[in-house]
Amino acid sequence: MKKILTLTFIVLFAIQAFCQTEKVVVIEHFTNSKCSICASRNPAFYSLLEDYPQVLHIAYHPSSPYPTCIFSQYNPEENDARTNFYGIYGGTPRVVVSGEVIPPGSQLLTADQLDSKLGMLSDYDISIKHQLGEGDNIDVIVTIKRVSGNSTEDLMFIGDLAEENVDYAAPNGENYHPDVFRKFLFQEPVSLPNAGDSIVLSATYTSDPVWVQDEMHVMGMLQRTNDKVILQSAKSGKAEAVSVISKRKVHETDRLFYPNPANNYIAIEESYRQNAVGATLYNLFGQKVKDLNIQQKTSISELDRGYYFVVVTEKGGEQTTSKLLKR
Incomplete structure (x- = not known):
């Protein structure tokens, strides 16, 4: 009988483990673009992360010790709120790994x-x-499912909107700014007491000229409120440009116009001018921004930085499109 009970326990344990999913590790990084210590310690930290591509990363910029950091100034309340949640407001850089606050040191985080x-x-x-x-809206839909276990844990889902890579020459000398936190989309209490329970959360946001929308993604963390342990995390892809552009019969080319990236103007490539009957610039939502001059340069200096689509229509209706990066 003892052997049968032991075998039953092993089988049940194996079934439960099989139902579980791999826990995705997330690092919450608290830094500041005016912090000289950040500039000295962040590079080794980023180098370490390169060896762990499966680990997620999000960078908050609290207002202390430098409130004039541009990333902090964009959203000081929410950057500070997350910092205060862990009780580490006042100094940077710091890291929190899946809810565990790592003590400060000369090395932000070790491989061990x-x-x-x-x-x-x-x-x-x-x-x-x-x-x-629809329109200028970007939709976010989150599905959280309990795949095993039963408990009445108090849970909170945190959903961050982040910019994957910001090109900025910071006062502290840093040029590399990955996964910059922009705003909270979700701070929702969640109850999933039984295996098989699930919940769907949704949010809608609009793009901001400060961001490069093509670099935006959503980071999600399911956190236990009593000890702050993050039980699971996930990262979205970038919002797909399901728009008028993608519905046209087009093919991609790398040399439809020049220069690219561009600051002040663009010009249609010579090889396309002869057969072109029109050229138009669209934003990522498929909305027309302006008509382009086929034969001469067109000024784009007034446009916000970010990604756009250039569409050239040729005789017979064939259209060719290519993406433009406006600096």
Whole structure:
């Protein structure tokens, strides 16, 4: 009988483990673009992360010790709120790994500290859809499912909107600014007591000229409120440009116009001018921005930085499109 009970326990444990999903590790990074210590310690930290592509990263910029940091100034209240949540407001840089505050030191994070968080399983699964909606809206749909276990944990889902890479020469000498936090989309209490329970959360936001929309993604974290442990995390892709552009019969080319990236003007490539009957500039939502001069340069200096589509229509109706990066 004892052998049968032991075997039953092993089978049940194996079934539960099979139902669990891999726990995705997330690093919350607290830094500042005017912080000289950040400039000295962040490069080694970023180099470490390159060896762990499966680990997620989000960078907050609290207003202390330097309130004039441009990333902090964009949204000081929410940057500070997340910093205060962990009780580390007042100094940068700091890191929190899946809810565990790492003590400050000459090295922000070591491989051993990160390795200790890998290979764990989770009772939860998160999926995030990030897609263009109607008009200027971008829709975010999050599905959280409990795949195993039963408990009445108090949970909170945190959904961050972040810019994947910001090109900015900071006062502290840093030029590399990955996964910059912009705003919270979700701060929602969640109840999933039983295996099989699921919940769907949705939010809508509009793009901001300060961002490069093509660099935006959503980071999601399911966090236990009593000890702040992050039980699961996930990252969305970038919002797909499901727009008028994508519905046309077009093909991609790298040399439809020049220069690219561009600051002040663009000009249609000579090889396309002879057969072109029109050229138009669209934003990522498929909305017309302006007509382009086929034969001469067209000024784009007034446009916000970010990505656009150039569409050239030729005789017979064939259209060719290519993406423009406006600096």
